[in-house]
Amino acid sequence: MSAQHELVWFRNDLRTIDNPALYHACQSTQPVIAIYIATPQQWHQHDDAAVKLDFWHRNLVQLEKELAELNIELHFFQHDNYQQIPDLIATICQQWAVNQVHVNAELAVNESQRDANVIERCQDIGVAYQEHHDQLLLPPASIRTKTGTPYKVFTAFSTQARQRLATPPSLYPVPNPCKKISDNATKRLSGQCQFADIHWPTVSKKIQTFWPAGQQQALTRLTEFCQQPIQHYKTDRDTPSLAGTSRLSPYLASGILSAAQCWHATLHCEMSDGVHIWQNELLWREFYKHTLIDFPQVSKHKPLKLQTEQIEWRHDKEQLAAWQNGKTGIPIVDAAMRQLLTRGWMHNRLRMIVAMFLTKHLLIDWRLGERWFMQHLIDGDLSANNGGWQWCASTGSDSVPYFRIFNPVTQSQRFDPKGAFIRHYLPELAHLSDKDIHLPSAKNRPENYPSPIVDLKRGRLRALSAFKGV
DNA sequence: TATCTGTTGAA
DNA sequence: TCAACAGAT
Numbered sequence: 001m002s003a004q005h006e007l008v009w010f011r012n013d014l015r016t017i018d019n020p021a022l023y024h025a026c027q028s029t030q031p032v033i034a035i036y037i038a039t040p041q042q043w044h045q046h047d048d049a050a051v052k053l054d055f056w057h058r059n060l061v062q063l064e065k066e067l068a069e070l071n072i073e074l075h076f077f078q079h080d081n082y083q084q085i086p087d088l089i090a091t092i093c094q095q096w097a098v099n100q101v102h103v104n105a106e107l108a109v110n111e112s113q114r115d116a117n118v119i120e121r122c123q124d125i126g127v128a129y130q131e132h133h134d135q136l137l138l139p140p141a142s143i144r145t146k147t148g149t150p151y152k153v154f155t156a157f158s159t160q161a162r163q164r165l166a167t168p169p170s171l172y173p174v175p176n177p178c179k180k181i182s183d184n185a186t187k188r189l190s191g192q193c194q195f196a197d198i199h200w201p202t203v204s205k206k207i208q209t210f211w212p213a214g215q216q217q218a219l220t221r222l223t224e225f226c227q228q229p230i231q232h233y234k235t236d237r238d239t240p241s242l243a244g245t246s247r248l249s250p251y252l253a254s255g256i257l258s259a260a261q262c263w264h265a266t267l268h269c270e271m272s273d274g275v276h277i278w279q280n281e282l283l284w285r286e287f288y289k290h291t292l293i294d295f296p297q298v299s300k301h302k303p304l305k306l307q308t309e310q311i312e313w314r315h316d317k318e319q320l321a322a323w324q325n326g327k328t329g330i331p332i333v334d335a336a337m338r339q340l341l342t343r344g345w346m347h348n349r350l351r352m353i354v355a356m357f358l359t360k361h362l363l364i365d366w367r368l369g370e371r372w373f374m375q376h377l378i379d380g381d382l383s384a385n386n387g388g389w390q391w392c393a394s395t396g397s398d399s400v401p402y403f404r405i406f407n408p409v410t411q412s413q414r415f416d417p418k419g420a421f422i423r424h425y426l427p428e429l430a431h432l433s434d435k436d437i438h439l440p441s442a443k444n445r446p447e448n449y450p451s452p453i454v455d456l457k458r459g460r461l462r463a464l465s466a467f468k469g470v
Numbered sequence: 471t472a473t474c475t476g477t478t479g480a481a
Numbered sequence: 482t483c484a485a486c487a488g489a490t
Contacts, residue, residue: 352471391471403490404472411472460473464490 003182004099007092008034010074011111013104013134013255014059015215016066018171020132021102026070026175030099033186034067034074035092036060038198041080046110046382047374050201051211051344052254055378057200058213059256064195066215071178077191078198082114086121088191093127096186101127104134104255107292108382109299137259137286138164140293150294152304152397157290158283168267169260207344211250211378218251219261226265233274240336240347241420246278249379250345252285259285288387291397298386301367303395310470313365322453323358324372326425329452331437332412333357335425342425344378349415355392356406361459363466366393394467402467405460412438 006025013019025032043053064074077088092098101122106112115131122129133139143151143160151157225246229236236244251257262282269275292298303309322328326337336350346354351373358369370389374380390396416422419437423430428449429437436444445451 349471356472400471401490405490406471407473457474468490 004030004097005181005186006030006032007096007098007101008032008072009089009101009103010034010036010063011103011106011255012253013258014056014063015218015256015258016063016070016174017215017219018134018173018258018261019104020134020172021104021130023172023175024130024132025100025102026178028099029179031181032070032072032178033096033098033181034072036074036076037085037088038076038078039081039085040078040199042082042110045081047371047380049344049374049376049378049380051203051207051376051378052250052380053201054203054208055211055213055250056254057198058208059254060195062214062216069177070175071180073181073186075186076193076195076198077189078193079191082110082117084191085114086117089118090121090125090127091189093122093125095189098127101129102132103130104132107135107140107289109296134255134258134260136289137161137169137263137282138290140290143290150290151287154284154287154398157287158280161283161286162279165263168263171258171260171264203344206342207378210343211345213256215251215256218248218257221246221248221251222257222262222265226269230266230269230278231272231274233278234272237277238349238415240339240350240416241418241424245348247345249381249384253379253381253384284387285384287398288383291387292383295397298390299382303366303393304390304397305395305399307470308393308395311466314363316362316364319362319453320358320364320368322450323354323362323364323369327450328357328454329450330357330408330456331419331422331426331429331439332408332416335422338425340373340376344376346373346377349411351388352392353406353408353411355389356400357408359389359393360405360463361408361454361456363459363463366390366395403464405463407456407460409439409456 006028008022008025013021016022067074079085079088089101093101103115106115119129138161143157145151229244232244236242248257248262252259259282266275266279295304298304323337326334326341328334333354336346336354339350340346355369358364359366366389370385373385387396391399394400394402418434422437428446429440432440432444440449442451
């Protein structure tokens with residue numbers, strides 16, 4: 001076999017637009033081949049949700065078609081975990097005469113360790129390995145305080161990040177079609193499988209309709225969001241009964257869309273508070289991704305404020321189960337948890353409310369909530385999910401002060417004043433008045449709805465004293 | 471991106 | 482009676 005190939009290894013970057021690894025591979029005059037490696041056991045260990053795996057599945061179908069138009073075949077492999085991957089890549093490189101491997105970096109420790117092992121193996125066999133950063137707006141370790149340390153406060157981080165973003169990151173266009181692969185150039189390898197051989201979970205049609213696959217769908221959402229809703233984002237983003245948020249997080253988390261594409265889209269908007277606040281959301285995401293790189297303990301179930309390890313979390317399986325299944329007796333919490341279970345997604349305001357309720361009023365370890373979210377979210381992303389939970393639990397670097405505890409009923413009255421959201425997810429309460437629906441009294445509570453599992457006032461005081469001790 | 475409590479002063 | 486506010490957590 002004389003012809004050489006360029007190899008693109010797709011992971012969390014299932015798109016052809018603004019994909020630096022794909023773009024650079026296609027700059028070569030050699031034919032390009034693409035691979036995707038399914039690792040079901042690893043997914044299970046990382047608590048990847050069924051809805052997210054199904055979303056990957058559906059997006060891979062789209063990606064395969066889009067790559068075919070570029071004369072690139074997408075080959076599938078399946079292995080239990082990451083340990084076998086360096087050998088697999090080496091075999092592919094040798095048997096398919098690979099010149100260079102192109103990837104977009106993954107940031108968590110398991111993945112960077114896996115990639116470090118792959119790099120070593122590539123060096124052994126003399127194959128070049130090119131890594132790009134598509135998940136970040138700004139390069140790792142590029143945002144630093146005057147003394148050279150990573151930022152631990154969001155506002156300071158975002159000020160410097162915005163200064164850097166005055167020169168926005170460049171976007172990579174879809175590459176031109178590559179040179180075709182000669183027939184029989186890539187023979188079947190061990191571990192290689194048909195797409196249909198990979199065991200993907202099944203989820204409801206309703207969820208699939210709610211989260212359509214493909215980068216074109218993502219781009220349509222982004223464009224439509226930037227045409228109108230972004231201008232009302234300042235107020236509408238906090239109302240869970242409205243579609244006031246971008247709902248792009250699943251596409252960002254799986255790399256169907258890049259953060260750079262989102263940032264560029266905002267530059268074409270008429271500048272307003274709404275645009276600025278949405279940019280800030282992109283910067284929160286950026287902040288948490290940099291935190292993941294700069295403080296690797298985040299990937300290892302450790303809090304950023306190590307002294308919070310001393311907090312005596314309550315081990316109450318029944319209350320945890322009540323929270324997980326939306327049976328706490330606090331309507332806004334239950335409605336939110338049922339949105340998570342039926343949609344695979346939860347509105348951001350509600351994520352803060354339910355996380356605060358679990359970690360403060362119930363005083364249950366934030367890691368149990370973090371895990372439940374990962375197991376059920378279509379947009380589950382280690383850095384954003386961990387960052388959000390540590391923010392709510394007051395264990396993170398720029399998290400909410402421990403004494404600033406959301407009262408879920410007050411939040412409900414403020415952000416769902418007519419109970420529209422609660423009524424939708426808790427039909428058993430739909431008949432209650434706007435006043436009663438936020439916390440039904442014993443008198444008007446229906447039989448099939450539980451009484452509150454915790455007294456909010458007592459729960460709050462209990463959390464205050466538990467945190468005050470450390 | 472907070473809530474609770476107590477105080478003040480207008481009605 | 483209650484809005485507005487300060488101070489504490």
